[in-house]
Amino acid sequence: TQLLEQSPQFLSIQEGENLTVYCNSSSVFSSLQWYRQEPGEGPVLLVTVVTGGEVKKLKRLTFQFGDARKDSSLHITAAQPGDTGLYLCAGEGHHMRFGAGTRLTVKP
Amino acid sequence: DTGVSQDPRHKITKRGQNVTFRCDPISEHNRLYWYRQTLGQGPEFLTYFQNEAQLEKSRLLSDRFSAERPKGSFSTLEIQRTEQGDSAMYLCASSRLISYNEQFFGPGTRLTVL
Numbered sequence: 001t002q003l004l005e006q007s008p009q010f011l012s013i014q015e016g017e018n019l020t021v022y023c024n025s026s027s028v029f030s031s032l033q034w035y036r037q038e039p040g041e042g043p044v045l046l047v048t049v050v051t052g053g054e055v056k057k058l059k060r061l062t063f064q065f066g067d068a069r070k071d072s073s074l075h076i077t078a079a080q081p082g083d084t085g086l087y088l089c090a091g092e093g094h095h096m097r098f099g100a101g102t103r104l105t106v107k108p
Numbered sequence: 109d110t111g112v113s114q115d116p117r118h119k120i121t122k123r124g125q126n127v128t129f130r131c132d133p134i135s136e137h138n139r140l141y142w143y144r145q146t147l148g149q150g151p152e153f154l155t156y157f158q159n160e161a162q163l164e165k166s167r168l169l170s171d172r173f174s175a176e177r178p179k180g181s182f183s184t185l186e187i188q189r190t191e192q193g194d195s196a197m198y199l200c201a202s203s204r205l206i207s208y209n210e211q212f213f214g215p216g217t218r219l220t221v222l
Contacts, residue, residue: 035213043199095141099150
């Protein structure tokens with residue numbers, strides 16, 4: 001059983017569309033991280049959210065941490081083919097606990 | 109390039125052989141982590157070091173696995189008597205002690221056991 005559940009597992013959309021992916025847990029986290037991973041490479045840290053209700057923006061990506069610090073969402077506006085990848089959320093601890101990820105494909 | 113580096117990037121071995129992977133972390137990072145990732149899953153924690161001390165090991169880390177960080181800089185992960193189930197991507201990450209939740213990953217070593 002994954003400590004962090006991510007949905008959807010797969011998402012395929014056309015360039016220019018908007019999308020939201022979710023990361024849910026029954027546990028409270030003092031912080032949560034989002035990573036993007038491309039095939040054959042290691043995950044790359046996108047953002048850390050710390051405060052319940054916090055919203056962070058990174059260009060066309062908007063990250064939100066739930067008020068209870070148990071869930072988070074990632075919204076991408078006007079998706080581009082370069083956004084294609086595996087999006088992973090991870091909860092903090094002395095070692096990170098990762099969800100299984102959402103595999104996003106953006107078609108040109 | 110001052111990021112985390114791993115060597116080799118790919119390793120193909122036969123069942124029963126021993127393999128060793130190396131990780132060079134970001135130079136000022138105290139903490140170094142090893143993870144394993146299989147297809148369709150997120151990375152799973154194996155072990156971590158703070159400087160040269162190995163502070164935690166996952167139950168995933170069987171007695172065939174051993175990791176070292178002898179001088180608090182680079183680390184090695186050795187797998188003895190490899191099994192087909194060991195086939196996976198082995199990822200190394202490093203972080204500062206004060207911001208341990210922001211970990212920076214290397215490109216990984218892809219192990220295939222035939």
